[in-house]
Amino acid sequence: GAGVSQTPSNKVTEKGKYVELRCDPISGHTALYWYRQSLGQGPEFLIYFQGTGAADDSGLPNDRFFAVRPEGSVSTLKIQRTERGDSAVYLCASSLTSGRDEQFFGPGTRLTVL
Amino acid sequence: DQQVKQNSPSLSVQEGRISILNCDYTNSMFDYFLWYKKYPAEGPTFLISISSIKDKNEDGRFTVFLNKSAKHLSLHIVPSQPGDSAVYFCAASALRGGSEKLVFGKGTKLTVNP
Numbered sequence: 612g613a614g615v616s617q618t619p620s621n622k623v624t625e626k627g628k629y630v631e632l633r634c635d636p637i638s639g640h641t642a643l644y645w646y647r648q649s650l651g652q653g654p655e656f657l658i659y660f661q662g663t664g665a666a667d668d669s670g671l672p673n674d675r676f677f678a679v680r681p682e683g684s685v686s687t688l689k690i691q692r693t694e695r696g697d698s699a700v701y702l703c704a705s706s707l708t709s710g711r712d713e714q715f716f717g718p719g720t721r722l723t724v725l
Numbered sequence: 726d727q728q729v730k731q732n733s734p735s736l737s738v739q740e741g742r743i744s745i746l747n748c749d750y751t752n753s754m755f756d757y758f759l760w761y762k763k764y765p766a767e768g769p770t771f772l773i774s775i776s777s778i779k780d781k782n783e784d785g786r787f788t789v790f791l792n793k794s795a796k797h798l799s800l801h802i803v804p805s806q807p808g809d810s811a812v813y814f815c816a817a818s819a820l821r822g823g824s825e826k827l828v829f830g831k832g833t834k835l836t837v838n839p
Contacts, residue, residue, distance in 0.1 A: 644826065653814050653829030654769065667826060702768055710825055713758060717766030
């Protein structure tokens with residue numbers, strides 16, 4: 612079956628612009644996670660959704676970052692007033708339920724802020 | 726402060742030999758540990774996990790060992806194959822409120838030479 616998909620695969624933007632990154636989880640998965648992987652680092656947790664609600668947003672670095680999941684499936688990560696330091700690969704993962712179910716990762720969106 | 730540390734950025738082994746990847750953690754609240762494998766331009770894929778109530782878990786060629794007193798875990802791959810060449814991430818979690826947010830190390834790039 613289809614895995615986690617993320618669009619776009621690459622996004623180049625200018626400093627100060629607004630971007631949206633999309634994640635399509637595996638069908639039926641209720642838990643969804645966003646991570647960010649900077650160059651030379653491991654993935655870093657940003658936010659966790661259980662259904663439509665953000666159950667844990669403790670990893671969002673500041674209020675320029677926001678994520679939604681209005682119908683409990685597709686999620687959008689929104690970044691306002693982008694900065695060069697936001698350049699990274701943004702990874703989305705989904706799992707069947709919360710807790711210790713395996714997280715399946717998408718291929719990521721590579722964001723470059725010029 | 727890094728809670729999960731992989732001190733070897735790279736490792737090179739001969740095909741057929743054992744690969745040993747190491748990981749240390751500092752947070753004593755972590756009770757679940759995972760290894761993920763990542764190929765270029767793909768998302769991480771789950772490899773093997775271990776709960777803190779165990780000290781060993783085996784799955785085919787892959788074995789993970791956990792030493793809680795030393796806050797250390799290792800992944801053994803025997804025998805190593807060229808297709809195992811990838812970046813390996815160690816990750817840990819402390820289940821809290823249903824959120825299974827993973828804390829990753831920086832990764833170790835494994836190269837298996839034919």
